[in-house]
Amino acid sequence: MLKYCIKRLLWMIPVVLGVAFLTFTLMYFVPGDPTSGLLGVDATEEERDALREEMGLNDPYIVRLGRFFKETFIDFNLGTSYKTKQDVGQQIREKLPNTMRVCYFSVIISVLVGIPLGVIAATNQYSWKDNLSILLSLFFASMPGFWFALMLVMLLSVKWGLLPTIYDGTWKSFIIPCISVGLAGAAGIARQTRSSMLEVIRQDYITTARAKGQTEMKVIYQHALKNALIPVITAIGSQLAALVGSSIIAETIFSIPGIGTYMLGAVNARDYPVVQGTIIIIALIFSLTIFIVDLLYAAVDPRLRSQY
């Protein structure tokens, strides 16, 4: 098991290097010049060129790439923003908790909505409850998250005045973004739960559990659900990828000062260090999360544990 963990962690090194390379190359080749945002429109070509020279933007690709890799992976320094002159690492540390809050609360909502929905559907197969929960999860999957967020704002904030319409630093302002992001993710989890529960419910050990007089609640939630969880965890893992993306859109809608808004603003200003830094950090966190999800398999399935 330890060997497997070490192997997975080591594999993350080329992944992060690759992401850094990909981002750097992309930013290098796209048109756009960071100096135009810094000097304004009146600046002469000479002034711009001098600033480019000073920032090292006139160096050839390979030199800039080498410098970027050395700074990032040897000095562990993500550089300073061109625009605000602030330390990128510091800024990310400040903004990351907000993004994480949106992501992880959304996942929790997806799981809390998705798993019960799938269980209800599976235990009442072909009944109206099954149809209703399939329909609900289809609606969740097809709803544009940002639109649902707007509908919630209209109802909860504008009409009833319960929640703030926009980020104001309190936990209340996270509720609408998290619900709107989380429900979209619930759909996939509900479907996966339904189909794997359907398979498990027909197994002999479920009949045995019923035969020994176990209450139906315990049969479903302790015997069946536990065994049905493995594919569901895969579904949660793949939802995470989608959730990270939709929480960035939620951030821009509600102007939550997270990594998403930070990155988007930086891309438009061609603020290279910020873009590179945020994408590297997001990829790193994302790979770590997937790794943890994989470890969770081993935790719920002893058969897998013995394989490593």
Add this chain to the structure above:
Amino acid sequence: MNEVSKNAVPFPAEADSDQELKKTNQFKETMKRLLKNKGAIVGLIFIILLIILMIFAEQIAPYNYAQQDYTAIFQKPSLKHPFGTDELGRDVLSRIIVGSRLSLRMGLLSVAIAATLGIIFGSIAGYYGGAVDNALMRFLDIYQSIPGTIFCVALAAVLGPGMNNTIIAVGVTSMAGYARLIRASIMQVREMEYIEAARSINAKDSRILLKHIIPNAISPLIVSITMSIGACMLIAASLSFIGLGAQPPLPEWGAMLSAGRSQMRERGYLVIFPGLAIMMSVLAFNLLGDGLRDALDPRLRN
């Protein structure tokens, strides 16, 4: 001589018709199963309606979508304007009808780009195997460790606002799934005898790939394409909503939502209807995709 050729003709013809028969049967069977699924029928009908709406948008729309009427700004939904009018007095219903073209185009074209790239990557990896496969798959690992939507938002921002750029961004960033899918099904097909036969008659690699392997590996791809048209429409609409995709005054649904957002407090209808339009179309594609998956799933046959 004459007689021989006369006699020789029926055989290939018969073989052809046999093959034809088998083909139509398989197609018919799939259709039959598909049509048993109520959800899929609803989705299919809605998509057909949507296509009709798209083609005849100008004829169906009650008003010109760009026509401004300053005597009728911000009208609430009424008989004259069923979905109300916006800040320039334009009829929202007409804009949604004409906008169906833009939204569907974004969804379809980005899926087309994603599928093409995915087929190219996946078939090269699956067919050649070995080091090529390894290199391409490791590249995809890295590619996919940047969450898709973030990559897409970043790429769209880098390319600049605009519909075509959004289509490219959505297409390029969602190709990895297709590549893996095609690779897996090609690896299954690759060892079949008919591929060996094709190779033994010295067919070129490109011919074997295009004529023999891909057609036989394509059915999971069809399901996946239908399922992801909806998802791509959603991402494209979100990009337009945050100001990266289609730009106002284009009547793209996401852009309309974005424009209506500032008026949301008093005039909710400006955001309700475009959102419903997005949701219904995405739902239709998801329903059809679901039905197709069940119909093509060999485990569910009879």
